[in-house]
Amino acid sequence: MESNKKESGFKVRGCLVVLVFFLFLAAVAGFFGARTPDLAEVYQEKQAVKKKEAVIPASLVLTGEGQQATNKFSLPEGLVVFEASHSGKQKFAVRLLNDQGDEIELIVDKMGEFSGSKAVKIPVPGDYLLNIDADGKWRIEAK
Secondary structure, three states, rough: HHHHHHHHHHHHHHHHHHHHHEEEEHHHHHHOOOOOOOHHHHHHHHHHHHOOOOOOOOOOOEEEEEEOOOOEEEOEEEEEEEEEOOOOOOOOEEEEOOOOOOEEEEEEEOOOEEOOOOEEOOOOEEEEEEEOOOOOOEEEEEE
């Protein structure tokens, strides 16, 4: 009869060990976030990626003559290269402003004719504009 008690005790302990093992596995899986995201989460993540991947239109070219502010245009977050040229004889300055009118970067500040480029880090995707100070024709392309 004592051997039956021992066998029953081993069976109960064995079952408890197996049960504890599976509970441990379930806890570890939960700790490491092993779950399936729902469709709403997947959609939100894809939308966030699309916003970050916003790109400059194939060719954002702005032209004009003299002093003026450009219309607003959209830029993605990240590095944008501005290529600028000016055919005047006086000061040529190009400032990048955010949609609130705050200066983000002085892109060009030269005298007379100019042709060159500058890379600018755009802090957040959004609408921007250029404030141009020039006395001649100018052309600016954003890439």
